[in-house]
Every structure is written in C-alpha cells, then in structure tokens.
Amino acid sequence: MNPMIRKELRQRMRERRGWLLPSIYLLVLGAVVTFAYFVTTVDRGRSGIQGSTVGVVLFLTLAYAQLTLLLLLAPIFSAGAITIEKEQRTLAGLLTSLLTSAQIWWGKFVASLLFVLLLLVTSLPVLSMAFAFGGIGPWEIFSATLTTIIILGCMSAVGLYCSSVFQRSVHATAVSYATVVAISVVTAIVFFVRLQIYESAHHPATQGWYDIPLNIRAPMYVNPFFFLTASFAPPKQLYPAWITCACVFLGLGALAVALTLRNLRRRGDL
C-alpha cells in the first residue's frame, strides 16, 4: 500500500473535522430531506399524492443537496493537502524520499476522495428513506452516484492543483471555492443570459435542449448540476449530454493531475 495513503488517512481521521464534518453533513442532509418530505406531503390527503412521487422528490432533493454539500466540502479536504506540507515544512522530506511525485499525488488524492466518499456512504440511510417510497430504481441511484463521484474526483484533482500552486492553504482553498462557484453558478448565469438574448433576438421558443445552439449550451457541460441532471436520463439517452459532461469533467481532472504533477516535481521553493 502506498505509504502516503496510510499516512493521510491516519492524519485526517485524527483531526476534529474527521468526525465533525460527517456529523454536520448528515444533520444538514437529514434536515433538507425531512423538509422536502413535509413540503411534498403536507396536502397529501386532499390531492392523493402517490408514494412514488414522494420517493422521486426525496431522491432528487437528496441528490442535489448532497452534490451541493459535497462541492462545498471537497475543497476543504483537497485544497489544503499539499499546502499543509509546505506550511509545516515537510514537503522537502517527502520529495527527497524515494516516493515519486505520482505516489505523493495519489496518496493525497485518494485520501481526499475517500473522505468525501465516506460522506457519500454515510448518507445511504437517508437515501434508503427515498428508496422506500418507490418511484426510483437501482439505475437512477447508480448513475447519480457515479456522476457525483466523477464530479468530486474532478474537483478533488482541481483542489490538489490549487494546493500545488499556492504556498498557503487559505489561498488554495479560496481559489478552489472560486472554481466551484465558477463552474456551478457562473456557467448557469452565462447560459441563461445568452439563452434569453438568443430567444428574444431570433427564436422566441426553443422546443428542447438540442434546439439551443451548441455555443450557447456549451458552458453547461462543465456545470456539475447539469451533469447530475443528465444522469437521470434512461441508459439509452445518456449520449450526448451525459457522455459529453463526463468527458469534460474527466478531461478537466486529467489536466489538473498533469499540472499538479508538474508542480510537484523537484522544486527549490519549499
């Protein structure tokens, strides 16, 4: 086993946030799902709402809330991973050992991702509530989970890249959050503004997603919430939206990995 992974996991689980963050995460997630349940079922008696509808609402609420929370938490684990070694002056010790840059990166990445995945797993009891109502199947759960993992893997890689660039954790974390906001919010704003301009100028009513010109919808392919939305499509309809998003996120992650490894090569400014 890569000694970096063992070291990282040991250190992370000893930190106070090792138990504090999962606790807060579950509390928030539980509150959101409970709120969604009561909002959905408040007039159940009068409208005769189906259990499957409740299940779908709870599942969608859970999926988006979970992604939002994990996008907010991922930079905490990844953006400080390399800067902490610089701050406590231990990076030189790692780089002059026989560990390769790739091993150091992999150890940091796996530890960051595993902690986020731990949060994903701890939310399973909450997910089982939605599952119990029906309306969703294993495919939806699988594709939503896989999509969330791809997004988090990419964001962890981006966080590690920020961590390799900056000397201080606070700067790396700030830039990681800026990246999360850019891909989640800015892309959506750009898309909707350009769509409004397009529709008002030329085509009053676009009938569907693919009626929108590619140059207008392009920013959404890097939007994690759109990626998650695309994952709810049936298996045969994953192309091109989900596949495109997956390629974009995996490409972005790969680029972040390459740049991080370049930055982690032997450097004197440690």
Place this chain on the structure above:
Amino acid sequence: MIDVEQIRKSFNGTRALDGFTLHVGAGELFGLVGPNGAGKTTLMKTLSTLLPMDSGTARIGGLDVTVQAREVRRLIGYLPDQPGVYQDMTVREFLEFFADAFQVKGARHQAAVQRALERSGLADRSHDSVEQLSFGMKQRLVLAKTLLHEPKVLLLDEPATGLDPIARIELREQLKQLQEEGITILISSHILSDLEDICTQVALIGAGRNAADAEGQSVIPLHAAQTPVRIYEIELLGESAPAMNVLSSVAGARLLESGTGRLVVEITGADEQVAALLRALVAGGVNVVRFDRRALGLEERYRLAFERRGP
C-alpha cells in the same frame, strides 16, 4: 564522494550560485560557511535533487544529481534548514512512515525504526506525539529519520540552528560518530566554533562563488597537519607609525590591523620574507617587543574573508 564543478543557479535573474566548485572526499566531515545569501542552501537543495541547476555538474558517489536523481536520493540523507515534522503522529509512526517512504522493507524495517529510536534517544518516548517533543528532540528525530535508509552521504543545512548548548554538543558528538561509521557529511552552519571542532575541512562560499580567506585559501584544512600560516602579530614599544612606514617598504608584507603598539601583518612568501621583515623593523629603529606567528581560528579567517573583502 561529492563533486561539484562550476555550478550555476539563478532565481529571477539573481545568481544564487555562480560557478561554485567543491570536492568532498569519502568519509569527510566537511563544513560549508558563508554569509547569509551566499548560496549555501541553494547548493544543499541542488545536491539533494530538490532544485535543478542552470549549468555545471554535481555528482554524489559518482551519480549525476540531475540525471540520476532517484539513485542519488537513495544515497543521501538531507536535513533542510528548517525541517518539519508531522505533529499529530507518534514518534514511532513518524519513523515508520519515512522507513516506508525510503522503501526499507521486511525485517530491516523494524530494525531501522528501532535503531533510529535509539540513535535519537527517543526509544522511551516512541508512543508520544511528536508535538510533545522539545525542539532539540524534534531535531534529533528528524536527523534519525534521515538515517533510516542508511545513506552514504549526509547533507545537513544549518542543523544546529535553534539548539541549546547541550543539544549542540550532542549533535556534534553524533556527527563525529557518524563520520567514524564512514558516512560522508557536508554541513553548512553559521556556528563556526562547532565546525572548527568537528570538520576536517571547511569551504568558504560568498555570492555563489568560492571565496578565499586572507591566505587565499577557499578550502581551509582544520584537522590536517600544521598548515603554513603567514599572519604575524607584532607588539611594539611606542607608536605604530614608524613600524607601518617600514612595513610598506618590505616586499610581501601587508598590514591587516593596526592599533597603539600593535600590528597584525600578512606576509606572503617563504620564511625568508618573515626574517626580512623583522630585520627591517629593527634596522628602522622600531622597538619590537613581541613578534609572533598567529594561527588563525576559523572565525578570524571567516571575518578576514568576508568582512575585509566582502563576499
């Protein structure tokens, strides 16, 4: 064991190393001294494979530090000027992690960790958190860590900084012992008395180049056979001015310091030059009370090298 030839390294146009050359033989405990910003840390980082050089060559144990970096890392133990520790690990966990990082495997693993614990004097504190150790103990722990994979060469960048006198004495003893075990040690330090005590030779570095002391030596042998010293201290009866006049007329003699009834003179050349100076002083009517050859300490050589001529 360590061969550095005309090494150059710049940072944003500023030359940190500017053609520095160094040769350290196997088993030597070799000192490196120079003022702040002279290039000592840059040299150490280059030799430890952390920093690529712009030009020149550096070899350790015959291995090129640029081309064969991984093999070099197997050969060296590097202690940076401000080494860090993982505060939230226990002492044993810290050593075990670095034993893994240096690929010390199997039965050698636990043996290496145990030896490091004993070497650092922390065997009875192996389950304590690193955070609980004193600064000196942490320094000993980090030095023990660098020895886990049994390196042939140690690169120590200011290892005594911040240590109390007892810890410094312990460090000196440990380094002498490591030298006796056959490890080649290159150590940079500002604590010249420590280097004088333990080093076989000391190289002077200034502005990234080989600097020379008052005798023109850039490498000062410390524990070698008696070296020719050409610095003389002269005590006079009365004023120094007449003696200084005589001095200016003697070939190879140069005034280094002067005070009331006292001169320090550098004499270049053979013993005949020394005799000629003494004869000239007496013939010139100078009342010489004492005429002593002075063996310069490292501290004085350092001062003469960097204070008088600049780095």
